[in-house]
Amino acid sequence: MPKPPSRPNKATSAASTDSTSAASSTNEDISPQENPGSATITVSAVEVPELTQEEQSDRLHLERKVERAFFEAGKALIELRDRRLYRSTHKTFDEYCLDRFGYNRSRSYQLVDAAVVVDNLQKCPQIVDILPTAEGQVRPMTKLEPQEQHEAWLRAVELAGGKVPTGRIVKDVVQRIIERTQVPNTYQIGEVCQILVKDNPELRGKGGCWAIISAVNDFSCSVRMWDSEYAVGLQYLKSYNYLPAECQQMQVICDRISRVYSSGLEESVQKFLEMLGKLNRAYLTDLEEKVLSLLELEIIP
Numbered sequence: 001m002p003k004p005p006s007r008p009n010k011a012t013s014a015a016s017t018d019s020t021s022a023a024s025s026t027n028e029d030i031s032p033q034e035n036p037g038s039a040t041i042t043v044s045a046v047e048v049p050e051l052t053q054e055e056q057s058d059r060l061h062l063e064r065k066v067e068r069a070f071f072e073a074g075k076a077l078i079e080l081r082d083r084r085l086y087r088s089t090h091k092t093f094d095e096y097c098l099d100r101f102g103y104n105r106s107r108s109y110q111l112v113d114a115a116v117v118v119d120n121l122q123k124c125p126q127i128v129d130i131l132p133t134a135e136g137q138v139r140p141m142t143k144l145e146p147q148e149q150h151e152a153w154l155r156a157v158e159l160a161g162g163k164v165p166t167g168r169i170v171k172d173v174v175q176r177i178i179e180r181t182q183v184p185n186t187y188q189i190g191e192v193c194q195i196l197v198k199d200n201p202e203l204r205g206k207g208g209c210w211a212i213i214s215a216v217n218d219f220s221c222s223v224r225m226w227d228s229e230y231a232v233g234l235q236y237l238k239s240y241n242y243l244p245a246e247c248q249q250m251q252v253i254c255d256r257i258s259r260v261y262s263s264g265l266e267e268s269v270q271k272f273l274e275m276l277g278k279l280n281r282a283y284l285t286d287l288e289e290k291v292l293s294l295l296e297l298e299i300i301p
Contacts, residue, residue, distance in 0.1 A: 070135040074115025077108060109201045114138040117149055124150040130157050136167035140174040142201060143233075148177055178233075179219065185234055187213050187221050192250045192282070193237040195223075200236055209277050210240065212247070212254055226257035226277045246282035253284065256292060260299045269295065 051059065077097070080086060086096035097108040114135045121127050127150070132138045141149045156165035156173045187193070190213060197207035206225070211232070215222035220233045242250065253276070261273045272291065276284070284292065 068131075068133075070111060070138075071115050071118045071132075074111040074113075074118075074135075077112050078115060081112070105204075106201070109204060110135060110139060113142045113201050117141050120146050120149055121153055124154075126150070126154055130162070130164055133164050134167070137165065137170050139167070140171040144174060144177060152177055183234065185216055185218060185221070187216055187234075187237065187239065189213050189216060190244075190247050190251065192240045192242050192247050193221075193223065194240060194280075195225075195232065196236045196238055198236060200233070203230070203232070203236060206230075208280075210250065210279065211237075212251055224254060226254055226261050226273065240280075240282075242282050249282050253279075256296065260292075260295045265299075 080096070081093045084093075086093055086100075090096035090099065094105045094108070097103040097105070101108075103111070114132075117138045118132055121131060132153075141152050144152055152170065152173045156170045157163070159165060159169050159173070193211055193213060195203060195206045195209045195211055197203045209225060211223035211225045211230070213221050214224045214229060217231075220231055221237060223230055223232050223237070257273050257276055261270070263270075265273075273295075276288065276292070
């Protein structure tokens, strides 16, 4: 029986045709790859108009406001504190600053002290336009007397080439001034001294407290108080000139207070113990002795 004639495979033929066509089309579209290094990039020039005299003045004014933000914040905090404008919502200035601005005690007083220093610098006739632009540039100068602050800032500006100096430059200048005015350290371990806060924000709240020398350094002493140990410069210490027996008695009192004192105590108890930490005598009264003994019985396990 004769074999029927085969029918052309249209699908295969069509696919082959399409493939050939696509390859032909692809070959026509592909061109030799260009070298990226020789490619030409066209950039349109955009003309930036110069600032007018009024715009330049506005820019300088706004820049100064940004630079003086820490100064304005410090001045505002001083007024809020001195006029007690926080009293309707908060018991203390510290609580108000933490709740309202997120500033802890240390940060609040850094801004306050910085504002005092900048205000003092503005009174110096030699200081005209170059003033601190950040609180960190001012912080080292809070340890100096007002006249020394003028000297330190002028010297720091000079070292910075007539520009606003960095905090590091100011700190180095201040350190040299402090070392220049230091007197030999004559304190002895075990000696009882009074804390003089003066302009040192790190000792705020410790003014008038007594402390016992635990280590003697070149220009400072390590002192022990009822709540902790501190490193204190010589200018912030004043000896009570107690007899050796009196110093030993104060050491005993310090040990007793330290054993019972903690931040978790009731406020009235804390105040009593802090009051003992400000005694200007080397003994306890009969009533003070009784109260302290009672606290020892109640608190010490």
